Amino acid sequence: MGAPSAFVKADGSAYTRLVLPSPCYIISDAHLGVASRDAELGLVSFLRHARKDAGSLLINGDLFDFWFEWKSVIPRVGYRVLAEVTAFADAGIPVMWVAGNHDCWGGEFLRREAGIDYVMGPWKGDLAGWKSRVEHGDGLRGAADRKYRAVRPLLRSPLAIWVYRTLLHPDWASRLALGTSATSRTYSAADSGEGLKQVALGALDADATLDLVCFGHSHVPVLTTASSGGVYANAGTWLGDSTYIRVEPERITLSRWTGGASQMITVLSHRGGTRLP
Numbered sequence: 001m002g003a004p005s006a007f008v009k010a011d012g013s014a015y016t017r018l019v020l021p022s023p024c025y026i027i028s029d030a031h032l033g034v035a036s037r038d039a040e041l042g043l044v045s046f047l048r049h050a051r052k053d054a055g056s057l058l059i060n061g062d063l064f065d066f067w068f069e070w071k072s073v074i075p076r077v078g079y080r081v082l083a084e085v086t087a088f089a090d091a092g093i094p095v096m097w098v099a100g101n102h103d104c105w106g107g108e109f110l111r112r113e114a115g116i117d118y119v120m121g122p123w124k125g126d127l128a129g130w131k132s133r134v135e136h137g138d139g140l141r142g143a144a145d146r147k148y149r150a151v152r153p154l155l156r157s158p159l160a161i162w163v164y165r166t167l168l169h170p171d172w173a174s175r176l177a178l179g180t181s182a183t184s185r186t187y188s189a190a191d192s193g194e195g196l197k198q199v200a201l202g203a204l205d206a207d208a209t210l211d212l213v214c215f216g217h218s219h220v221p222v223l224t225t226a227s228s229g230g231v232y233a234n235a236g237t238w239l240g241d242s243t244y245i246r247v248e249p250e251r252i253t254l255s256r257w258t259g260g261a262s263q264m265i266t267v268l269s270h271r272g273g274t275r276l277p
Contacts, residue, residue, distance in 0.1 A: 021055030022128035028216030032078030061100020061136030089115030129249035137217030193220030204230035
């Protein structure tokens with residue numbers, strides 16, 4: 001299965017690529033495990049479609065509502081989607097997965113067995129010709145995310161992961177995680193994504209070398225420009241919305257996958273944000 005050790009260095013540490021070739025398809029926040037069967041099968045059909053011409057695939061966090069890797073066990077939910085993602089790597093198409101707040105407890109299986117470049121963000125590099133910063137987006141808002149930022153180091157600490165892996169049976173551990181994540185998986189941000197949008201626009205205006213900032217997490221699809229001419233893109237959520245982003249050197253497209261076809265929402269041109277017909 002996959003391309004073993006494709007993104008692991010000889011010393012066992014993670015390797016991260018610096019270029020994602022065009023066209024790059026971006027999805028986020030599918031929350032497999034609580035998403036409907038129709039949403040999951042729709043994602044399978046989309047991935048099969050995208051693989052026909054994709055230069056790369058970027059998963060910007062929370063593909064699963066809960067992802068954890070035990071020594072010999074992984075979650076069974078969403079296996080059809082994971083198989084389709086692995087098919088990208090098998091075909092030689094680069095896949096990057098930036099960890100979200102629901103799927104940040106893993107990496108070894110995804111890297112070694114599935115051939116996925118699994119990144120504990122942020123990531124900076126060349127995304128289809130755009131100088132980019134990619135991050136899931138959790139914890140980036142100021143006062144609104146203060147409490148979450150305080151507990152995040154504890155949740156991701158090696159000790160907490162060891163306790164979870166060692167003392168809890170996978171069935172109980174999965175049930176506990178799914179039972180405590182309902183609030184953040186079902187919401188669209190109370191600020192309608194405005195907080196993350198302002199973080200992104202501020203980053204673009206502060207760094208003239210950046211062409212593109214890409215977040216997820218808010219569940220609000222966005223494609224807009226900063227005063228600097230850079231672009232903020234958010235793929236929104238596959239959970240009930242089925243939106244995605246396609247990035248090419250001269251344009252970025254926000255679309256919705258509907259019944260086996262794409263419905264274009266917004267298109268922006270490179271540098272300047274001209275809206276195209």
